[in-house]
Amino acid sequence: MSTYYQIFGGKINVVTSDPSDPIEGQTWYNTTSEVLKYRAATAAGAWAAGGNMGTARYILAGAGTQTAGLAFGGYTTADSALTEEYDGTSWTSGGNLATARNGLAGCGIQTAGLAFGGGDPSYSNATEEYNGTSWTSGGNLGTARQYPAGAGTQTAGLGLGGEAATGNTAATEEYDGTSWTSGGSLATARNALAGAGTQTAGLGFGGLTATAVANTEEYDGTSWTAGGNLGTARHTLAGAGTQTSALAFGGGPPNSAATEAYNGTSWTADTSMSTARRRLAGANAGPSSSTAAFGGKTTVNVANTEEFTGAGAGVTKTVTGS
Amino acid sequence: MAKNYQYCVAECWGSGFITLEDAIKIRISGFPGNVWQVPAHNPDANLWIMKVAGSFKTVQEAQAIVTAEVEAAQAAWDALPEDQKNRPGNNSRPTDIVLPE
Numbered sequence: 001m002s003t004y005y006q007i008f009g010g011k012i013n014v015v016t017s018d019p020s021d022p023i024e025g026q027t028w029y030n031t032t033s034e035v036l037k038y039r040a041a042t043a044a045g046a047w048a049a050g051g052n053m054g055t056a057r058y059i060l061a062g063a064g065t066q067t068a069g070l071a072f073g074g075y076t077t078a079d080s081a082l083t084e085e086y087d088g089t090s091w092t093s094g095g096n097l098a099t100a101r102n103g104l105a106g107c108g109i110q111t112a113g114l115a116f117g118g119g120d121p122s123y124s125n126a127t128e129e130y131n132g133t134s135w136t137s138g139g140n141l142g143t144a145r146q147y148p149a150g151a152g153t154q155t156a157g158l159g160l161g162g163e164a165a166t167g168n169t170a171a172t173e174e175y176d177g178t179s180w181t182s183g184g185s186l187a188t189a190r191n192a193l194a195g196a197g198t199q200t201a202g203l204g205f206g207g208l209t210a211t212a213v214a215n216t217e218e219y220d221g222t223s224w225t226a227g228g229n230l231g232t233a234r235h236t237l238a239g240a241g242t243q244t245s246a247l248a249f250g251g252g253p254p255n256s257a258a259t260e261a262y263n264g265t266s267w268t269a270d271t272s273m274s275t276a277r278r279r280l281a282g283a284n285a286g287p288s289s290s291t292a293a294f295g296g297k298t299t300v301n302v303a304n305t306e307e308f309t310g311a312g313a314g315v316t317k318t319v320t321g322s
Numbered sequence: 323m324a325k326n327y328q329y330c331v332a333e334c335w336g337s338g339f340i341t342l343e344d345a346i347k348i349r350i351s352g353f354p355g356n357v358w359q360v361p362a363h364n365p366d367a368n369l370w371i372m373k374v375a376g377s378f379k380t381v382q383e384a385q386a387i388v389t390a391e392v393e394a395a396q397a398a399w400d401a402l403p404e405d406q407k408n409r410p411g412n413n414s415r416p417t418d419i420v421l422p423e
Contacts, residue, residue, distance in 0.1 A: 046345035051336040089337045253414035257351070274340060275352040299354040299395035299416055304334055307342075315346055 012036070024314055036319040041312050045259065045270045050292055050305030051090035055082050058297040061106035061115055061150070062238065062281030063130075066292045066307055068110040069283040070094070070130065073118060075102040076301060083130070085110055086283070086292065086305065095134035099126050105150035105159060105195070109285050112154040114138070114175065119146035123165055127175070129154055139179035143171045149195030149204055149239075151284065156199040158183070158219065161207060163191035168209060172219065174199055184223035188215050194239035194248060196262075196284060201243040203227070203262070206251060208235035216262070218243055228266035232258045236278040241288030247308065249293055252278035259308070261288060273306050289313075325362040325423050329384035330376030332358055344370055353419060354391035357384045385421045392416055 004027075005011055013019075013028040022028075022039040029036050053071060060074025069086035072094075073079075079101050083094035097115060104118030111132035118124045125144035128135040141159060148162030155177035162169055170189035173180040186204060193207030200221035207213050212235045216227035230248060237251025244264035250256055250273060257276035260267040273293060280296030289310030296302055332339075333356050340350050347366040351359040358376060360367035371378065379387070395416040399407070 042346055046342055047340070048342040048345050049334055049336060049339035052334065254417040271345075272351075274345075274350050298352075299391045304352075305336070306340075309342055313342070315343055 018316060022314070022316065037316055038319065039314055040317050042309070042315050043311055045261070045289075045308055045310045046313075047259070047271060047273045047293075047306040047308050049274070050088070050294070050307045051086065052305060053084055053091045053294055053303040054093065055080070055084070056301040056303035057082070057295050058279035058301050059102040059147075059236075060281045060295045061104045061118075062283055062294065063106040063108045063113040063285055064110040064283050065286035066283050066290045069292050069294070070106070070110045070113045071281055071294055072106060072113070072115055072130070073097055073101050073104045074281075074295060083135070086294070088307075091305075094132075095130070097128055097135050098137065099124065099128070101126070103146040105148045105162075106281070107150035107152050107157050107195075107284060108154040114150070114154045114157050116141055116150065116157075116159055116175075117145045117148045117162055119144070123163070127180070138177075139175070141180050142173055142182060143169055145169055145171075145191075147191035147208075147236075149193045149207075151195035151197050151202045152199040153285075158195065158197075158199045158202045160195055160202070160204045160219075161186055161190050161193045172224070183221075184219070186217055186224050187226065188213065188217070190215075190235075192235035194237045194251075194282075196239045196241045196246040196288075197243040203239070203243045203246050205239060205246070205248055205262070206230055206234050206237045212251075212253065216267070227264075228262070230267050231260055231269055232256060234258070234278075236280075238280050238282035238284070238293055240282050240284045240286050240291035245288045247288040247291060249273055249282065249308070250277050250280045250296060255298055275302065275304050275306065277302060277304075325381075327359050327381070327422060328362045328367065328371075329379045329381060329421065330358050330360075330371045330374075331356050331379055331384075331387065332371070332374040332376035339374060340370075353384070353388045353421070354395070355387040357387050357421075359384075359421065381421055381423055388419050388421060392419055
């Protein structure tokens, strides 16, 4: 029988505690736990539990990244103005929105976030800008709407779809940090859709017309073209990533834990979240390989956060006899 | 019939409740009422239930908890004004959930 030394030309390190930052393929024997361990790359994405939000709520908006996330607005038993900031472990309170509302959209990062639209009882055109501490008013949307999607940044934002006073809207608006201007219209007017990407390379997917839809549309800064359909038609979902590497998760009906990854052409199923829910929000400024889902509703409002890590992440495994 | 799943009740405390390593080793699914489903006959699943101080439930016990939660949500939905039932996210009655063995 060949030995490890004969095959790999080196000996297994014997340590009392696991190395803090092992590389893929590294192997060691831990004398404290008396187990052989190695570092491997994950073959598929995985959702882990993150810190619970301070306030369970749904129809909220999100921005930022997995380690610097932002949650704001939504509905508890009434419209909420609450903002919470995530550091990758726990949520802390931020400055309140000036206008409590639900069904709003968000984009940007934790220290430069953007909130727009929403409503209940009336459709809102309000835009607010977050600086990491407090919200200040920005330019109003041209079309007041609830349940739009957002993408991009505080100074190059994208607002798409939603429900306006006249019904579902296909209208797209672009924000420059001061005011909104009209962009190309979606082919399919809808609300409760999700967005990802940037103002010049955006993505809109899912949503509600008369029923849940699977449509994906890609924006080039001027007009929308059809992309590949989601495998699962759904609305009130969340998204993250870019136009060529996006993630869709949650939504309904019924409440879904489904996660799908987009490669610029088509969606493929990825590992589902642990908790099926809709009307959730996501850290939509992060890459598709590292995002977070938070809030939403199962049968009740939830505060759960789940953190997605895409395939290829390093994970320490223990060698077992079985 | 061999069981494919086992159930427990545990409150998700946040970070560390399901670690990345947990999620890679086993499929952990949450249901209403803090009911969690993990694979049966799986040492990693047993360790996870111990870690989260989960209270083991038979599938019948878990089903009863989930059903009570769903029925409460259905009653709340039924009581909504008709215009609210048409709002996005509200436009379908919470559906029954059947836990597999």
